[in-house]
Amino acid sequence: MEREGFLKKMTESNEEWDFIIIGGGATGLGIAIDAANRGFRTVLLEQSDFAKATSGRSTKLVHGGVRYLQKGDIGLVVEALRERGFMLKNAPHLVKSQRFIIAGYRWWEKPFYSIGLTLYDLLSGSMSLGRSKPVSKKEVIRRIPQIEKRNLRGGVQYFDGQFDDARMAVNMMQTAIDKGASVVNHTAVTALTKDSDGRVAGVRASDTIGGVEFKLRGRSVINATGIFADSIIRMDNPDEQPLVMPSQGVHLVVDRSFLGGDDAIMVPKTSDGRVMFGVPWHGRVILGTTDVPVKEFMLEPRALEEEVDFILETAGRYLEKKPERKDVLCVFAGLRPLAAPKKNSGAAKTKEISRRHKLIISESGLVTITGGKWTTYRQMAKETLDLALKANGMEPGVCNTSTQRIHGYVSNPDHSKRTHIYGSDLPEIMKLMTENPEYAEKLDERFDFTVAEVVWAVRKEMARTIDDVLARRLRILYLDARASVSMAPKVASVMAAELNRDIEWEIQQVSEYNAIASGYLL
Ligand SMILES: Cc1cc2nc3c(=O)[nH]c(=O)nc-3n(C[C@H](O)[C@H](O)[C@H](O)COP(=O)(O)OP(=O)(O)OC[C@H]3O[C@@H](n4cnc5c(N)ncnc54)[C@H](O)[C@@H]3O)c2cc1C
DSSP: OHHHHHHHHHHHOOOEEEEEEEOOSHHHHHHHHHHHHTTOOEEEEOSSOTTSSGGGSSOOEEOOOHHHHHTTOHHHHHHHHHHHHHHHHHOTTTEEEEEEEEEEOSTTHHHHHHHHHHHHHHHTGGGOOSOOEEEOHHHHHHHSTTBOOTTOOEEEEEEEEEEOHHHHHHHHHHHHHHTTOEEESSEEEEEEEEOTTSOEEEEEEEETTTOOEEEEEEEEEEEOOGGGHHHHHHHHOTTOOOOEEEEEEEEEEEEGGGTOSSOEEEESOOTTSOOEEEEEETTEEEEEOOOEEOSOOOSSOOOOHHHHHHHHHHHHHHBSSOOOGGGOSEEEEEEEEEEOOOSOGGGOOEEEOOSSEEEEEETTOOEEEEESOSTTHHHHHHHHHHHHHHHTTOOOOOOOGGGOOOTTOOSSOOTTSGGGGGGGGHHHHHHHHHHOGGGGOBSSTTSOOBHHHHHHHHHHSOOOSHHIIIIIISOHHHHOHHHHHHHHHHHHHHHHHHHTOOHHHHHHHHHHHHHHHHTTOO
């Protein structure tokens, strides 16, 4: 078992790592790939599971951000469009091109959005995913059969990327390992260690499954913990001002019949001035999102009633088949690590490097990166590593992540099949079933998820809890939370056999999973 092997190596050897990365979301995993690729001895510790926090709860778009175009932030859009191209090229089994329609109900909307989206397309240059263009009323209805037809005047089509965020994180973890990094989940950093000059020289960590506590020495420690960034910064300097102020975004998942086709809709301006999406995903539709400041930093944030009402009400305005609470298959909330306003910027003992995301180096040498977007993870990783290397007087090496294929890469994935998410690993999963016919058994007769996928998730994808399997490997929690609860006991028994656990463990796991899943049900 790879996880346990890495933990053994970490606890038993006293080697000095070049990089200790805290956090296994998009940002930390991106840094681990880049660091390992440049030949550095790299370790990554994730307190829960890969993409358990913000990175598994996104709108699942790989995009330049039409919203930023509206705000005139061209530089950010150009950078994100370039990164979108790299993601599509390097992980085609998980990222695909998606057509979006903006429906126009007022005379000026069609020409206005046509101009904006033509510019959006032009900014992507040679990495364009398809031409933006105005479309007739008939065409809008053909593409989105359930669109509200009253006063509809036509629309505009444009293309963006769409992906499976948590699967991408899992495959990024495997890529980092393929390149030589040691990566573990369910292992929390509990303290930073310092040398006699007060420089950060390592971490204390705790394996939350095995209960083992250990220390690691590192030349550079990178804090890539998203909304939790301040908790690590305070381990370094308890008096440091807060860097992050979380803002919650909620999504609802409904049946695909609410759009009625394969195209997505984008509402450029909701009643609260935001952008709202309705995007087909794994045979369902994701509706969202919201933007509500919150005070608590949680791994399992919960949607507020008013957020649910707002999404249903906004979707209902644009769709003839109006979603209601009873139609919601899953509700999930994610927290954005927005920059906290500085009370007294002169007092902060940190140096701000970038505005798009927050990249900061403290006096003790701790490097913190937070904010940004999934889409720009690779660029953020590069900047973070370049800064950490410079600060430590280390050779920069060559960053070649723009051409680094992500584990599972296949050149011609068939996105019409659910199993496309496994990419080049699929034949291995099929082989498991051929060699062990009992693994072909379905977890639930209504779905095509098999026992083999659970076995694979444990053996090859580091899944250690039912939540790891159902939420982020199979994704059924996000597609149909109630159905996922019915699969939990079967998953527990398959995992127990793989991990050599007893019936008490199974009971405990099912009970913990039910508690988590209850937060995804309306
Ligand atoms: C609602 C919403 C929708 C979004 N939609 C999109 C989108 O469609 N496209 C896009 O490009 N971007 C999107 N984003 C932004 C994107 O999701 C984030 O920028 C990205 O996921 C942040 O990744 P991260 O690795 O920085 O943080 P996280 O994913 O939060 O990862 C941080 C990790 O650090 C771990 N950690 C914390 N403390 C410790 C510790 N002490 N020890 C070890 N590990 C620790 C956590 O468990 C967590 O897994 C969206 C964000 C939100 C909130």
